[in-house]
Amino acid sequence: MNLKLSFFSPKTKKGFTLIEVMLAMAIFAIAGTALLGSTDASLRNLSALEQKMIASWVVSNQLVDASLERTWPPRNKQGKEEMAGHEWYWQRKIIKTTDKNMRAIVVEVKANENDQGALATMMTYVSKGGR
Numbered sequence: 001m002n003l004k005l006s007f008f009s010p011k012t013k014k015g016f017t018l019i020e021v022m023l024a025m026a027i028f029a030i031a032g033t034a035l036l037g038s039t040d041a042s043l044r045n046l047s048a049l050e051q052k053m054i055a056s057w058v059v060s061n062q063l064v065d066a067s068l069e070r071t072w073p074p075r076n077k078q079g080k081e082e083m084a085g086h087e088w089y090w091q092r093k094i095i096k097t098t099d100k101n102m103r104a105i106v107v108e109v110k111a112n113e114n115d116q117g118a119l120a121t122m123m124t125y126v127s128k129g130g131r
Helices: 018-068
Strands: 077-083 086-096 102-110 120-127
Touching: 018 077, 018 086, 018 102, 018 120
Parallel strands: none
Antiparallel strands: 077 086, 086 102, 102 120
16 A cells, blocks of 8 residues: 655645635734724824924923013013914913012913913023022
């Protein structure tokens, strides 16, 4: 008795069945959808981070401007500033402290004038004699 085992016998099937092909396509479709979803989320987060970074630059500019102001005490102000091709709306609030020669300055920056929350907020202290 002479038995030969061959992996390439003419009776073995070659190729994939329809079910195998459909299963592979379903796996690729799910993976592709997940990849697109994570890419979309990353781009949205990147845009939000960019806005917050630029808003913090505007806040820093306004804090420097307030600390260089010659009048005492500094005044509450609001306005807009253009940076990176966008107008940013800022508001400066002066807060009294227990020391009459010191003031706290809080600056908030919003992307739109009517926004509820600020994108960036910073606070510093200035003194009358420290100018």
